[in-house]
Amino acid sequence: MKKNLTLLFLVFITYGFAQEDAWIYLTDKSNVETSIANPLSILSQKAIDRKQNHNIAIDQRDVPVNESYISDLKTQIGITVMAKSKWFNAIHVRGTEVDISNLIELSFVESIDFANNSLNTLSRSVLSSSKTEIEDETIAFTYGDTQNQVEMINVDQLHLADFTGEGITIAVLDSGFPNVNTMQAFQRLRDNGDLLNGYDFVDRTSNVYDYTGSNHGTKVLSTMAGFIQDQFVGTAPDASYYVFRTEDAGSENPVEESYWVEAAERADSLGVDMINTSLGYQTYDNDSYSYTPADMDGEVAYISKGASIAVEKGILVVVSAGNSGATTWQTVGAPGDSPDVLSIGGVDADGLYVAFSSQGSVAQVGYQKPDVVARGGAAFVINEFNSMVQNNGTSFSSPILCGGIASLWQAIPDMAPTEVMSFVRQSASQFTEPDNFLGFGIPDLELARNLALATEDQFFENFSFYPNPVRTELIIIYPSDVNPIEFLIYNQLGQQVLHQLVQGNSQVINVSEFIAGVYFIKLINEESSKTMKFIKH
Template structure:
């Protein structure tokens, strides 16, 4: 997680830094929206298009890049530095004096409004913010060595044994630096397979994530998923493909890092990434005027949180560390893990009990936080010196379970991000009695896989197939029973995994009215003595 260096900062440095303000400049329009959507290959890779089509994710105006002419004009403005951009928000992160930033709105007609990171500087006009978003197998045997416990805890090793090791899945690791990943023997297997697809440092605006770095954090995180030492260490998704992105500036705490992160996630989406792991969190800043309060961790306030919810809507599965504030006055899950669309991961010890540093959820957050937990105390990692060691933090429980989820999604490629998240929740040790320390508990990914496969192994005879019709629906749904069934239990969850209906249906009373439900995707779980089926249900 983040490192605070306030004790090392000089007062004069603080004064000069705080004289420069950070703000998001939101733009009114984009160029060629209709033409770009009609020809999506002009703005997205084919892999991204295929992933969106497979999961019924709409390509829309958010996918169209920011108008580069506008960015050029902002770069030329007096006293202004352009730090980052976001196509999803149609916004640019700028830095400059308050006066120079204020002057932008009167100088450029294409600016919609300005939102200062220091909210006390916003005028009534600028805070009238608009909601820009609506959000044949080979069998593999590994010797895990010291890393055995952390994957066996959630039966990820059973997925590997069945041949699901992440092959064909694309992951983005968004973190701090990745020193020596390009030379370490522990990543030779990954490099030899060509599975480091690309890298980029959004902080320094270059492609050197291996040497131009002040942090080894990304290397440690990547090792838990992709590290490999014969007979000594295996990561949880050793055959996945990876993008390595740096968005964390380890030398300072500033909200521009949120903007770097959103920019990186947008790039990940355009590249067709399936799963993102982020072992970072944002709560307080060097300039206290920029800091959030615990009340702001409500799933929709922080810029990075709002970006995460859009990424979820785009079909990616975001896994994020819950935070290491369990023993501090802050206490709770931070941004972006507070987002409803983020799968937040707490930490347990090797024996499965709560690790006291792991950030907790609370009743003000919109969904159950954390979602699940994995080993984060005395987790085995590989350092930048190619040495297997232990480290503590939700920074490691997050990628450890993220790798398992990558393998599960490889096995269940027809499932959406929503469905995969729900399967993992339902497999967890305390799904029926979650709490704010362990969330739904420790998952069992073998159970999740078996449950999903059982729901798809229906008889070929049309009369034996359980159906839910119509789907999509405006309200009334009916169930077509298999001949050998007389009663079914139906549970419906919303997109966030919250149970919103539970009922029993029979052949004589086989209809359910969901007209009062909100429009969008829901999940219907249908069960009987010998049937368990999960169906994606769309209400419009």
């Protein structure tokens, strides 16, 4: 009897003190209006410029979380603060169920969402999926190893035209970047000043290259930025890169979703143009936190909703579809399930579907997953020892295409992220007959460029305006035989200051009341848009 009582007591103790993860959603932020009116206090100039170029307003989601609330949470009994999100105005905490539940009594706490959905009184509003796995590697030193994976998406034609990603900034969110700051394959990147450093959100350190528990990020980065003369060329060798560690390779816990969102917010603040993430979340070490395939609808997982916000902020997000195609899970996981991101499946060197590549499912209603595919079967990468190897996984098809899209975007810089994604899909091999294995198929990025230029030429080649700079009147010249075009002007804060229709041979816009500074004109018709800049004196 004593043994049974002891066992019951231990069970009670274990249950009572089990650590849980939860998101604490806060009621408000401080100095919102002041911060938005002075965007340099919360964003970099590059971030402000990117938002202006794509007519994206700076809003309260760009304002940081109230630090006094974070400090207060850190003083609460049994509570450990793990991560924060300005986009969600939320804090990821760890503690017992009781201690976390007690936080609702704090005046600045609006709601609590446990990662273990059974502890929530309402159904979970956010959730996750499993990491992409890396398979066996083989050493390969033959000349031109990347030729197939580059030519497959026709990015080599862009490179010949000197579109190599220059001017595009990419944030790589992954699990480890050992030796990126020293190895020869990234020497060209460093010499050109294109390795912009980064941050380790897991260990909270700027020494992002010190973590040696995983070389996954190093390999992912190599497919875009790696360069070994006559042997290996990434798909965007002249783009600029930030590297952020958000994945803890030693465990699976939903806090990694929160690290990811933090890193995406940091990327947004830095003015990053693109994010590549070769990570996915489906199941966790604590099964109570795990998702089901039915949850993969872009609306459940915290990371997927965060990825959608990143797109709203003007970032083009490229995500690996996952390596669950041959498992019972099968479907594209989070954050690749977001309808707003570009999810990349995998094919082999012959362009045929590889069995491990995750598939679209009935959970993804009204949109196609994966979006497109690139080489993920026996793709060539460079490991942390500067050796060229072959790996399987959509972990590599994603950055191969991400780099290719960076080179494409350099060629069509006036296009918005959503427009770039649309042309990538339209250029793909089975655009008219997509399926759940290859999505829209293998993109042809040279074709995507031509589609974009043809659209732009068709509608806007005869458009002009003058003078620039302007003091009082801006003269708009436009063909008389076209339907009215929406004409919008935005200021440097992304605020719309004029909206009207233009039609006929010319139109005069009075800008005499505008404050001196830089403004952006955006033309919109049913099929395309174009953005240009002018200066008001």
